[in-house]
Amino acid sequence: MIRYIEPAAAILLALLWISPLLFAFWAAFHDVSDAVNFRLTAPLTLENFRTAWAGAPWLRYFLNTFMLVSLILAGQFLLCTLAGFAFAQTEFRGRDALFILVLMQLFILPEVLIVENYRVAASLGLLDSILGIGAPYMASAFGIFLMRQAFKSVPKDLDEAARVEGCGTLGVLWRVYVPAARPTYLAYALVSVATHWNNFLWPLIVTNSPSTRPLTVGLSLFGAPENGVDISVISAATVMVIAPLLISFLIFQRQFVQAFLTAGVK
Amino acid sequence: MTDAFTFERRRRALHGWLLLSPALIMLTAFAFYPSLATMVTSLWSRGTRRNPAEFAGLENYRYLFDDPTFWQVAGNNLSYALVTIPISMALALIMALWANSKLPARGFIRTAYFTPTVLPMIAAANLWLFFYTPSFGILNQIGALFGAGPVNWLGEPETALWAICVVTIWKEAGFFMIFYLAALQTIPPDLKEAADIEGASRWTYTRRIVLPLLMPTTLFILVNAMINSVKLIDHLFILTKGGPSDSSKLILYYIWENAFAYFDRPSAAAMTVLVLALMGALAAFQFLVLDRRVHYR
Numbered sequence: 001m002i003r004y005i006e007p008a009a010a011i012l013l014a015l016l017w018i019s020p021l022l023f024a025f026w027a028a029f030h031d032v033s034d035a036v037n038f039r040l041t042a043p044l045t046l047e048n049f050r051t052a053w054a055g056a057p058w059l060r061y062f063l064n065t066f067m068l069v070s071l072i073l074a075g076q077f078l079l080c081t082l083a084g085f086a087f088a089q090t091e092f093r094g095r096d097a098l099f100i101l102v103l104m105q106l107f108i109l110p111e112v113l114i115v116e117n118y119r120v121a122a123s124l125g126l127l128d129s130i131l132g133i134g135a136p137y138m139a140s141a142f143g144i145f146l147m148r149q150a151f152k153s154v155p156k157d158l159d160e161a162a163r164v165e166g167c168g169t170l171g172v173l174w175r176v177y178v179p180a181a182r183p184t185y186l187a188y189a190l191v192s193v194a195t196h197w198n199n200f201l202w203p204l205i206v207t208n209s210p211s212t213r214p215l216t217v218g219l220s221l222f223g224a225p226e227n228g229v230d231i232s233v234i235s236a237a238t239v240m241v242i243a244p245l246l247i248s249f250l251i252f253q254r255q256f257v258q259a260f261l262t263a264g265v266k
Numbered sequence: 267m268t269d270a271f272t273f274e275r276r277r278r279a280l281h282g283w284l285l286l287s288p289a290l291i292m293l294t295a296f297a298f299y300p301s302l303a304t305m306v307t308s309l310w311s312r313g314t315r316r317n318p319a320e321f322a323g324l325e326n327y328r329y330l331f332d333d334p335t336f337w338q339v340a341g342n343n344l345s346y347a348l349v350t351i352p353i354s355m356a357l358a359l360i361m362a363l364w365a366n367s368k369l370p371a372r373g374f375i376r377t378a379y380f381t382p383t384v385l386p387m388i389a390a391a392n393l394w395l396f397f398y399t400p401s402f403g404i405l406n407q408i409g410a411l412f413g414a415g416p417v418n419w420l421g422e423p424e425t426a427l428w429a430i431c432v433v434t435i436w437k438e439a440g441f442f443m444i445f446y447l448a449a450l451q452t453i454p455p456d457l458k459e460a461a462d463i464e465g466a467s468r469w470t471y472t473r474r475i476v477l478p479l480l481m482p483t484t485l486f487i488l489v490n491a492m493i494n495s496v497k498l499i500d501h502l503f504i505l506t507k508g509g510p511s512d513s514s515k516l517i518l519y520y521i522w523e524n525a526f527a528y529f530d531r532p533s534a535a536a537m538t539v540l541v542l543a544l545m546g547a548l549a550a551f552q553f554l555v556l557d558r559r560v561h562y563r
Binding site for chain 1: 279289290292293296298299303304360369371375381386387389390393394396399402441493496499521522525534546548
């Protein structure tokens with residue numbers, strides 16, 4: 001008897017954990033009165049999706065989010081590669097002090113600095129632009145740290161061989177270090193995309209028009225009580241918004257988990 | 267000889283600085299300069315069109331400390347941290363132990379625990395809305411089965427903050443589980459065999475061997491959880507907007523509100539400085555204490 005308690009508890013907790021999602025799917029595919037009264041035999045409907053889709057420029061939001069995560073990722077790859085390489089493989093006075101300064105950014109969260117970051121973005125003319133949403137995240141201390149670790153494990157011999165062959169500093173970086181760090185790039189990309197696909201507060205502050213708003217901000221406006229949409233329509237919109245990330249997570253689950261691990265455990 | 271050597275060294279140093287400069291420029295623009303600017307702003311009065319801002323010294327801080335809402339919000343955030351951190355970490359550990367053992371349906375269990383992590387906080391809040399809504403919310407429907415009266419979970423000052431905590435725990439536990447899971451998989455199986463031979467119970471093995479080995483992971487997660495207890499506020503925008511009567515308002519939300527709803531930048535800046543100081547203390551704690559004591563691997 002006691003043998004069954006633990007598996008049962010584990011499965012119960014798992015069901016509990018996905019129940020909010022299950023209920024959202026249930027509500028999204030049912031008429032609202034059927035949904036809230038749990039009429040199990042009620043017919044399925046796509047009406048909620050139709051209403052939700054017509055209620056906001058979702059395609060534009062999807063496109064914005066897509067451009068946003070691509071832009072941030074490109075910026076992060078470029079900046080963190082260069083900086084990580086500088087910290088890992090070049091020597092100059094003050095390097096270690098500088099590295100600690102960079103690591104400070106792990107604790108100076110962009111989220112906390114919203115007040116002044118807004119002013120910086122304003123003075124650079126970046127308000128209400130995709131670049132404005134992405135800029136504070138590009139020089140990520142976390143990314144620099146991660147790339148430094150990855151580059152440090154590249155054997156010195158490869159570096160020297162490439163230099164003997166006539167590669168300059170950037171050539172060595174591009175031909176030797178970047179290919180060697182491919183798994184780290186993949187892991188970092190997954191974490192970065194998942195993070196910024198879901199980011200909300202800063203995009204909310206910087207954007208004020210549908211042409212730049214990402215999905216999360218669009219979703220929050222759509223579901224606002226003033227908008228008067230019912231729970232089934234909100235659920236349909238939510239399902240729509242999370243579907244791309246959720247589906248890719250279910251398909252690439254192993255890589256996702258591995259990515260979060262590579263990124264989190266030093 | 268020395269000249270060539272110095273030249274080479276200078277060249278390398280120059281390369282180093284050139285490689286770093288793009289990242290340093292961005293970090294300066296969006297981390298270092300704003301941090302300093304926040305400190306400066308917090309020392310000046312709120313400027314209006316007619317009265318330009320003037321130096322106010324610590325006036326904004328005094329004003330803040332006299333503001334009962336600030337203390338309530340700080341208290342809320344403390345409760346939020348004290349509730350969400352231990353519970354989500356304990357759940358994460360249990361989840362990891364289960365996900366790592368030979369239970370049936372292990373793949374399903376793992377996926378279920380981890381899924382909330384990949385969802386946006388805003389979407390999570392929308393999902394939970396269905397649980398909390400007063401008239402037909404699932405919690406009240408379940409309560410009604412047991413004869414309990416309806417509770418307006420998000421609308422009562424006594425329950426709103428806890429409702430917010432539940433969503434945070436739901437979102438965080440699976441994320442922290444991953445780190446525990448990774449650590450568990452590095453524990454050599456001989457330890458388990460040795461414990462079995464010694465006749466140690468599973469509980470003893472977990473308490474005496476597994477938990478001590480998980481200590482570095484626990485501290486790593488703890489630091490992340492503390493940062494998150496400041497950062498994770500997105501769901502407030504959907505669920506309660508800090509209400510009713512500020513009972514579920516958290517610091518970062520209050521900063522946002524001050525800066526972008528009341529346009530009281532100095533007050534928001536003063537609060538930001540306090541949060542930065544807290545984060546700085548946390549950073550020092552991590553670098554000076556944890557990194558020294560934990561890295562015995």
